[in-house]
Amino acid sequence: MESYSLTHLQELESEAIYVLREVASQFENPALLFSGGKDSIIVAHMARKAFWPGKMPFPLVHVDTGHNFPETIAFRDKYVKDIGANLIVGSVQQSIDERKSIEETGYNASRNALQTVTLLDTIEEYKFDCAMGGARRDEEKARAKERFFSHRDDFGQWDPKNQRPELWNIFNGLKNMGEHFRVFPISNWTEMDVWQYILQEKIDIPSIYLAHERDVFVRDGVIMSACDFIEQRDSEPTFKQTVRFRTIGDATCTGAVESDADSIGKIIEEVAAARTTERGTRSDDKRSEAAMEDRKKQGYF
Amino acid sequence: METNSYLDMELLRFSTAGSVDDGKSTLIGRLLYDSKSIFQDQYEAIEESSRRKGDETVNLALLTDGLRAEREQGITIDVAYRYFATPKRKFIIADTPGHIQYTRNMVTGSSTSNLSIILVDARHGVVEQTCRHTFLSSLLGIPHVVFCINKMDLVDYSEEVFEEIKSDLEAFSSKLNVKDIHFLPMSALNGDNVVNKSKNMDWYQGSTLMYLLENIHIGSDYNHIDCRFPVQYVVRPKSEKYPDYRGYAGRIAGGVFKPGDEVAVLPSGFTSKINSIETMDGSLAEAFAPMSVTITLEDDIDVSRGDMIVRENNQPTVSQDIDVMICWLNDKKMILRGKYAIKHTSNDVRCIIKEVKYKMNINTLHRIEDDKEIAMNDIARISIRTTKPLLYDKYTRNRATGSLILIDEATNETVGAGMLI
Numbered sequence: 001m002e003s004y005s006l007t008h009l010q011e012l013e014s015e016a017i018y019v020l021r022e023v024a025s026q027f028e029n030p031a032l033l034f035s036g037g038k039d040s041i042i043v044a045h046m047a048r049k050a051f052w053p054g055k056m057p058f059p060l061v062h063v064d065t066g067h068n069f070p071e072t073i074a075f076r077d078k079y080v081k082d083i084g085a086n087l088i089v090g091s092v093q094q095s096i097d098e099r100k101s102i103e104e105t106g107y108n109a110s111r112n113a114l115q116t117v118t119l120l121d122t123i124e125e126y127k128f129d130c131a132m133g134g135a136r137r138d139e140e141k142a143r144a145k146e147r148f149f150s151h152r153d154d155f156g157q158w159d160p161k162n163q164r165p166e167l168w169n170i171f172n173g174l175k176n177m178g179e180h181f182r183v184f185p186i187s188n189w190t191e192m193d194v195w196q197y198i199l200q201e202k203i204d205i206p207s208i209y210l211a212h213e214r215d216v217f218v219r220d221g222v223i224m225s226a227c228d229f230i231e232q233r234d235s236e237p238t239f240k241q242t243v244r245f246r247t248i249g250d251a252t253c254t255g256a257v258e259s260d261a262d263s264i265g266k267i268i269e270e271v272a273a274a275r276t277t278e279r280g281t282r283s284d285d286k287r288s289e290a291a292m293e294d295r296k297k298q299g300y301f
Numbered sequence: 302m303e304t305n306s307y308l309d310m311e312l313l314r315f316s317t318a319g320s321v322d323d324g325k326s327t328l329i330g331r332l333l334y335d336s337k338s339i340f341q342d343q344y345e346a347i348e349e350s351s352r353r354k355g356d357e358t359v360n361l362a363l364l365t366d367g368l369r370a371e372r373e374q375g376i377t378i379d380v381a382y383r384y385f386a387t388p389k390r391k392f393i394i395a396d397t398p399g400h401i402q403y404t405r406n407m408v409t410g411s412s413t414s415n416l417s418i419i420l421v422d423a424r425h426g427v428v429e430q431t432c433r434h435t436f437l438s439s440l441l442g443i444p445h446v447v448f449c450i451n452k453m454d455l456v457d458y459s460e461e462v463f464e465e466i467k468s469d470l471e472a473f474s475s476k477l478n479v480k481d482i483h484f485l486p487m488s489a490l491n492g493d494n495v496v497n498k499s500k501n502m503d504w505y506q507g508s509t510l511m512y513l514l515e516n517i518h519i520g521s522d523y524n525h526i527d528c529r530f531p532v533q534y535v536v537r538p539k540s541e542k543y544p545d546y547r548g549y550a551g552r553i554a555g556g557v558f559k560p561g562d563e564v565a566v567l568p569s570g571f572t573s574k575i576n577s578i579e580t581m582d583g584s585l586a587e588a589f590a591p592m593s594v595t596i597t598l599e600d601d602i603d604v605s606r607g608d609m610i611v612r613e614n615n616q617p618t619v620s621q622d623i624d625v626m627i628c629w630l631n632d633k634k635m636i637l638r639g640k641y642a643i644k645h646t647s648n649d650v651r652c653i654i655k656e657v658k659y660k661m662n663i664n665t666l667h668r669i670e671d672d673k674e675i676a677m678n679d680i681a682r683i684s685i686r687t688t689k690p691l692l693y694d695k696y697t698r699n700r701a702t703g704s705l706i707l708i709d710e711a712t713n714e715t716v717g718a719g720m721l722i
Contacts, residue, residue, distance in 0.1 A: 004557065004589040005520040008312035008391040017593040018552045021534040025606055025647070050593070052581035053546060054538035137382045144381045164715045165405065165630050167412040168704045169552070170644050174713040188393055190384050200308060 026173035030130035034060035039134030090122035154178035222255035335496035338385035380410035439477035528556030531646035554701035631716035635675035696720035
């Protein structure tokens with residue numbers, strides 16, 4: 001008898017495509033959150049597959065902090081044009097200008113926390129009833145129990161005490177007026193799966209994921225990109241180094257790692273090796289009960 | 302780990318069933334540790350913590366120890382998913398902890414599992430909870446069940462003890478429908494037969510747990526006989542390049558589909574042939590569960606979400622009067638003669654609860670016929686009537702077409718998990 005089996009990447013892809021199609025069927029006005037980071041890129045990639053040869057029946061939504069790496073925005077605009085998608089940009093700057101958000105000030109000022117206001121405003125303005133994102137359960141502990149279909153009340157809040165049980169592949173997206181859902185098609189993927197999928201599918205990613213020479217400075221032991229949004233102290237001189245970024249977020253709070261991984265294959269080797277060495281060399285690792293507790297809060301096993 | 306070998310890995314979903322003190326956390330910690338899925342610094346931290354508490358060996362249970370904190374924070378303890386990989390397979394663990402709402406959690410976490418690990422404390426043998434876990438694994442149609450007789454170090458690694466528990470388990474399991482059962486003696490604490498073969502139990506010739514997890518045959522866990530394709534979404538690009546394209550998108554729930562196959566579309570019963578099976582990466586010569594594909598038909602017939610494409614000579618049951626084993630998941634009790642919404646494959650219907658036939662005592666497997674009140678965590682056989690016919694198979698035949706959920710129409714909450722009989 002023939003053997004009918006899939007590789008784990010095929011099975012994960014099939015599951016994600018199923019979820020994307022379920023969203024398009026169960027919701028009237030869904031949207032896909034798109035940051036230009038690797039996770040949202042692979043979700044968008046699979047959304048193209050799910051509805052091919054049709055176009056994906058929902059827009060991409062970027063919550064723009066205004067503090068981006070220029071490479072990410074260049075990538076975003078080219079990507080959207082290439083696949084012919086509809087892009088909606090929710091601007092944190094605009095939320096600040098309209099005095100809905102208050103800009104943080106000082107040494108470590110960041111717009112990371114302000115994104116939530118802009119996101120909820122964008123959801124309300126466009127009357128989205130479902131926002132899909134690229135969050136994964138392996139990222140942190142709170143997410144380890146997140147559902148694929150996660151219900152939000154009319155204030156956009158998540159109630160972890162009152163989650164709907166999720167059985168088999170049957171997703172319950174029923175809701176009352178004003179409520180919406182967050183849906184996570186790649187819940188079951190790990191960081192390694194994502195990189196392997198990018199390699200297998202030859203997916204384009206922003207260049208800053210790969211090693212490149214950059215003007216950087218060091219703050220609190222973290223390598224930061226020198227840019228207009230961050231005021232450097234005199235004790236934080238700029239220098240050139242070969243680095244890459246493991247995640248892409250707001251430029252004010254995303255650190256780089258020293259790396260010469262200039263291909264996806266090398267990144268995969270780096271991720272595999274990081275299992276044993278990466279955290280062990282970190283300056284903020286203090287071997288105390290408290291540090292253990294803190295790290296658990298951040299999502300350790 | 303080599304890049305290419307990683308691309309060939311399979312995916313195995315398993316659940317761990319256990320109560321508080323049977324060593325479940327230790328076992329998961331041991332699997333993560335011995336498969337090198339744990340960061341060095343994490344290990345050193347728990348090593349330090351164990352040493353300070355005066356433990357002689359490193360307490361691996363601390364790795365999965367998030368639950369205590371959760372209890373303090375008042376978050377509902379339910380299924381947590383954990384991930385690890387070896388060069389052969391990627392694993393998804395549905396970790397369903399504890400005794401509180403145990404049935405609800407296990408049913409939820411195990412609904413997609415290929416394999417269930419049931420821990421038995423060698424000192425206590427088969428207890429009520431063991432029976433309960435075994436029954437639920439069987440009810441949920443989990444294809445493989447592995448009994449780990451744990452804490453063998455506390456019974457002097459005695460072959461006699463192991464054999465006795467094994468024969469008790471065999472006797473109990475013979476009353477149930479489990480396809481593939483394994484027994485292995487283990488000490489999760491010391492790592493005997495978890496990843497590495499035990500040096501303390503020469504008398505055991507079988508494989509370790511990790512060997513089983515990596516090698517157990519899961520290719521037949523899906524039904525590859527009865528062709529079932531629930532239509533999930535109709536792709537109609539209406540573009541210049543594809544002006545008249547109609548593709549039926551969905552995830553194959555059973556069988557093997559090929560272009561040229563003669564098919565029927567239910568419930569209409571219209572017949573046609575498969576023109577092509579398509580993906581963005583190209584057309585396929587065949588497709589099987591659980592692949593997500595798009596099927597085009599040779600004839601222009603009306604097909605929409607909720608319909609099912611099947612082979613003409615192998616059709617599912619079509620009925621409005623249905624018997625279901627139901628597991629109740631909600632604080633609010635089930636209402637006899639009450640009306641609920643149903644989701645079944647890609648179909649939405651409504652139903653009325655006609656009758657409770659019996660409730661199960663899941664510890665003894667006895668039928669309870671004099672108490673028919675169905676509350677949270679109860680399992681019962683009920684009869685329902687649906688507003689339109691369901692296209693279904695028995696759950697034991699196909700988990701995808703044989704399962705449904707009940708939804709409270711007032712709150713939209715998922716209140717029941719149903720397995721069709």
